[in-house]
Amino acid sequence: INAEYMGSFEVQVESGKVFHIKLNAVGELNRENATREVFFELNGQPRSLSINDTVSSTGLESTLREQAVRTDMGSIGSPMPGSVVDVRVRVGQPVRKGDALVVLSAMKMETVVSAPFSGTVERLAVATGDMVSSNDLLCYMSGEK
Secondary structure (H helix, E strand, O other), X not given: OOHHHOEEEEEEEEOOEEEEEEEEEEOOOEXXXXXXXXXXXXXXXXXXXXXXXXXXXXOOEOOOOOEOOOOOOOEEEOOOOEEEEEEOOOOOOEEOOOOEEEEEEEOOEEEEEEXXXXXXXXXXXXXXXXXXXXXEEEEEEEEOO
């Protein structure tokens, strides 16, 4: 834990009502869901809670991403964990079935994620350099399903 965050502080929530909070420890990063358990005291009572950690203390980005909806053909999800090496479309771009949308890399192998139908790219959820897990939303398309 970074020493600057350790210690006690008070939070006044209303006139005459003050919370005394003391941070005791922060657990290890859970890489599966990008959370940490935080241990603290609230008015002298030990507590803990799980928080989302968007950037770990080691500087590695661990972002919780929106998931693709498997029952919606327009919701294009990552077929595997890996890194985004190229985004070949932009928002508003028309695409045909089979056109390359995103290129992923895992263990030095590249996988091209293609459009499952002809339509228009409505939204991009990733950028080049992003790390993704299986079923993370890559983009959303509308059109002929």
